[in-house]
Amino acid sequence: xxxxxxxxxxxxxxxxxxxxxxxxxxxxxxxxxxxxxxxxxxxxxxxxxxxxxxxxxxxxxxxxxxxxxxxx
Amino acid sequence: xxxxxxxxxxxxxxxxxxxxxxxxxxxxxxxxxxxxxxxxxxxxxxxxxxxxxxxxxxxxxxxxxxxxxxxxxxxxxxxxxxxxxxxxxxxxxxxxxxxxxxxxxxxxxxxxxxxxxxxxxxxxxxxxxxxxxxxxxxxxxxxxxxxxxxxxxxxxxxxxxxxxxxxxxxxxxxxxxxxxxxxxxxxxxxxxxxxxxxxxxxxxxxxxxxxxxxxxxxxxxxxxxxxxx
Amino acid sequence: xxxxxxxxxxxxxxxxxxxxxxxxxxxxxxxxxxxxxxxxxxxxxxxxxxxxxxxxxxxxxxxxxxxxxxxxxxxxxxxxxxxxxxxxxxxxxxxxxxxxxxxxxxxxxxxxxxxxxxxxxxxxxxxxxxxxxxxxxxxxxxxxxxxxxxxxxxxxxxxxxxx
Numbered sequence: 001x002x003x004x005x006x007x008x009x010x011x012x013x014x015x016x017x018x019x020x021x022x023x024x025x026x027x028x029x030x031x032x033x034x035x036x037x038x039x040x041x042x043x044x045x046x047x048x049x050x051x052x053x054x055x056x057x058x059x060x061x062x063x064x065x066x067x068x069x070x071x072x
Numbered sequence: 073x074x075x076x077x078x079x080x081x082x083x084x085x086x087x088x089x090x091x092x093x094x095x096x097x098x099x100x101x102x103x104x105x106x107x108x109x110x111x112x113x114x115x116x117x118x119x120x121x122x123x124x125x126x127x128x129x130x131x132x133x134x135x136x137x138x139x140x141x142x143x144x145x146x147x148x149x150x151x152x153x154x155x156x157x158x159x160x161x162x163x164x165x166x167x168x169x170x171x172x173x174x175x176x177x178x179x180x181x182x183x184x185x186x187x188x189x190x191x192x193x194x195x196x197x198x199x200x201x202x203x204x205x206x207x208x209x210x211x212x213x214x215x216x217x218x219x220x221x222x223x224x225x226x227x228x229x230x231x232x233x234x235x236x237x238x239x240x241x242x243x244x245x246x247x248x249x250x251x252x253x254x255x256x257x258x259x260x261x262x263x264x265x266x267x268x269x270x271x272x273x274x275x276x277x278x279x280x281x282x283x284x285x286x287x288x289x290x291x292x293x294x295x296x297x298x299x300x301x
Numbered sequence: 302x303x304x305x306x307x308x309x310x311x312x313x314x315x316x317x318x319x320x321x322x323x324x325x326x327x328x329x330x331x332x333x334x335x336x337x338x339x340x341x342x343x344x345x346x347x348x349x350x351x352x353x354x355x356x357x358x359x360x361x362x363x364x365x366x367x368x369x370x371x372x373x374x375x376x377x378x379x380x381x382x383x384x385x386x387x388x389x390x391x392x393x394x395x396x397x398x399x400x401x402x403x404x405x406x407x408x409x410x411x412x413x414x415x416x417x418x419x420x421x422x423x424x425x426x427x428x429x430x431x432x433x434x435x436x437x438x439x440x441x442x443x444x445x446x447x448x449x450x451x452x453x454x455x456x457x458x459x460x461x462x463x464x
Contacts, residue, residue, distance in 0.1 A: 045150070049294070052287040056239060059246035066253065070081045090308070097308040106313060110320050117324060121331045126338045133335075140332045160329050164321045183313075188305045192313035 008068045014061025021054035076260055080253060085186060102186035109171050109183065143167070150293035154300040155204060158293075165193070166289045169244070173281025176252055177273060182281070184248045187241065194241035197292040198233065205299035240291060247284045251276040427459065 029047040033040045088099040120136050129137070140163075147162040172189070175182045183189045206214045218229045255269065255276050262268050434455050438448070 045290070048283075048287065049290060052243065052291065056243045056246075059243055059250060062250050063242070063246045066077065066081065066249070070077045085304075096306055098306045099312065100306060100309040103309045103312045103316070106316055110316050113320060114323050117328045121327050124331050124335050126335055126342065129335075136328070137332055137335070140329060160325055161321055163329075164324045165317070167324070168317060168320055186309075188309040189313050191305055192310040193317070195310070196314060196317060 004068055008065035011061045011065040011068060015058045018054050018058030022051050025050040025054060076256060080256055100186060100188050102183040102189050105175060105180060106172060106183040106189060109175060113167065113171055147289065147293060150290055152297040154208070155296045158200065158204065158296055162289050162293055166285055169285035169288055170282055173248060173285060174277060176255065177277045182248050182252065184244055185252050187245050190241040190245040193244070194237035197240055198237040201292065201295040201299050204296050208300040236295060240288060244284055244288050247280060251280050430458065
């Protein structure tokens with residue numbers, strides 16, 4: 001049995017954390033916009049920043065998975 | 073599937089192979105593609121900005137002016153008042169990364185899918201950030217800035233010098249690589265190879281590419297803003 | 302996949318700098334040039350407009366002054382006219398008064414003359430009556446009583462005539 005596919009699958013689990021993180025960030029951002037609609041520009045910026053940072057982890061997992069698959 | 077990955081990821085990146093230094097001095101295909109991109113951009117700029125007038129402006133000039141003002145507003149807003157002098161450079165980087173990411177739309181491999189280009193971009197970013205800090209604060213204050221907010225955190229601050237460009241570089245590279253790989257997979261899997269991939273490429277090539285370019289520029293601007301404060 | 306080449310990195314850096322300088326010189330530079338020129342023109346136009354406004358204000362003030370002086374002049378003329386009118390009025394009134402007085406004097410004089418004439422007429426009548434009475438007395442012989450009666454009658458007649 002080839003274990004590299006399993007390794008790639010495990011690496012892809014980083015997506016869970018990224019998804020939860022982005023979901024939380026978006027929920028809070030929606031909250032904040034509902035509370036202060038006039039600050040939506042700043043909130044949008046911070047949301048994009050947070051999403052980019054959270055997404056980075058998923059991207060790292062993805063890169064690792066692809067490297068695992070392609071390295072054998 | 074394996075062959076697809078191999079074809080996509082393990083192909084020889086060298087455009088011109090220089091037989092010295094074990095491939096360390098190869099000229100990669102991505103660089104050639106980025107030359108093409110830059111050539112097109114330069115031609116576009118030269119064409120769009122020729123014959124500017126002060127009065128009775130053409131629609132082309134009006135569009136270029138409003139575009140310049142808009143992109144300056146975007147980057148200037150991210151840089152803050154102290155770092156507003158770097159807005160033109162950040163706007164250029166934004167345009168360049170956007171154009172590079174959009175190459176996938178026309179069937180080529182985006183230059184940003186190669187780590188070489190993103191490493192170069194990240195290196196320029198971190199050099200610009202530190203240079204802006206040095207210019208603003210002077211050498212002594214710049215060195216002192218590593219011990220802030222407290223002395224314990226100094227190793228972290230020094231590590232950040234490496235982590236920041238690494239994160240910038242890997243984020244851009246991974247995103248574009250991911251988008252390209254997924255697009256290849258979809259083209260491989262889909263029975264109708266035109267319509268659905270075209271729809272998805274709107275997201276993966278245009279939206280994701282623009283967002284990643286924005287995020288790259290945004291983070292760099294944030295670092296600059298932090299450095300010059 | 303993860304290998305990098307120094308030459309390519311250098312080339313990319315050079316690429317980006319080249320693009321930056323081209324963009325700086327042509328895209329941003331040209332747009333800036335136009336914007337600066339336009340700004341200057343706008344400033345100039347604003348200055349000119351300001352000057353024109355000042356001029357217009359000055360002219361307006363002049364006119365207002367003139368109008369105010371015209372008012373004063375008008376008042377002056379009016380008052381003069383009024384004064385003249387008063388004088389004329391006074392003159393006319395005094396003339397009329399004088400005339401009236403004259404008329405009055407004349408009328409008095411006339412009345413006196415008339416009176417005089419009436420008196421003369423009365424005196425003539427009285428003389429006639431006296432002559433008449435004397436002739437009557439002379440014509441008839443009377444007692445002293447008759448004389449007295451005659452006297453009374455005469456006096457009464459004279460009184461009646463005189464009234």
